[in-house]
Amino acid sequence: MNLPWITPLQEALNERLDHDRLGHAPLIQGPAGVGKRRLARWLVHRLLCLQPADGQPCGQCRACELLDKGTHPDHFQVRIPEDKKEIPVDSVRAFNAQLQLTGSISERRVGLIEPAEAMNTNAANALLKTLEEPAANAWLVLVSDRPGRLPATIRSRCQPISVRPPDHDIALQWLEGSGPAVDSSRRLQALTLAGGAPLAAVRLLEAGGLDFGFQIRSSLLALAQGQGVDQVLSEEWTQEARSTWQWLALWTERATKQRMMAGGDEALDMPIGTAPPATAMAELWQQALEGAALSATSARQDLLLGKWLLEWKSVCQQGR
Ligand SMILES: [Zn+2]
Secondary structure, eight states, rough: OOOOOHHHHHHHHHHHHHHOOOSEEEEEEEEETTTHHHHHHHHHHHHHOOOBBBTBBOSSSHHHHHHHHOOOOTEEHHHHHOOOOSSSSHHHHHHHHHHOOOOOOSSSSEEEEEEEEEEHHHHHHHHHOOOOSSSSEEEEEEEESSSGGGGGHHHHEEEEOOOOOOOOHHOOOOHHHSSSOHHHHHHHHHHHTTTTTTHHHHHHHHSSSSHHHHHHHHHHHHHHHHHHHHHHOHHHHHHHHHHHHHHHHHHHHHHHHHTTSOSGGGGOOOOSSSSSOHHHHHHHHHHHHHHHHTTTTSSHHHHHHHHHOOOOHHHHHHHH
């Protein structure tokens, strides 16, 4: 899947690399679903490829081959461990040690931290030293949806590379050519809900589809009107917990920002009456995001969802 809107960023990165002006810690930032990971992966390949041509990794050399297999010895990654909610200090310490080694295949070593904002305080502090005294020929690529959550000390030592959603027409055109086959009104709705981020729109169309999302929206509105949680919480929601949480987060965000959002499609609005307390809504949004991140764990999703929905109802009724 080619993402035409990141091509200018790749060209700018090539330009900096060619003139030795690419700092050792690029921070690729921007909203979810605009292609940050894609750009980060490209940069890792570009830095480690043994024979890049025309500013592109060749895709054929030993380095490219091992990167594709995920076994390149000079490439290191830090992610949230499966059983955790954040990136712990141990992960960053191990990563720091790896970056100090000498490159074995390529001259360079490249680390990737994603999502960077998931580092806890100790992990961020451990990373700081590496950022202050980068090893020769070592690059550290950070990826973040929410760079504002990174400590200022980390941000100030990184070189920001912002990925923004493409123009609306380009995004729609891309979605038509590369997204799931749906009719054009659905495409437009998905793109609007995704805030113009094309890959996020694809995920919405795939995450149980928009129909599932609209079903959740109706239920949230019914709860706001006083309906009981037992009447809306279905087995499908529990089975599709990850999608459910994602939709809950999205509708909560829309309910919070509804006055700021340009209308045009009533099906996407969240008319829950007078504005509920902003802090309570922000808390619900945060909980839904965490729910999505933890949905693969063994936690009782029916209980967690039930609790969240009860809270939603109570918050909406306070706003009345
Ligand atoms: Zn190559």
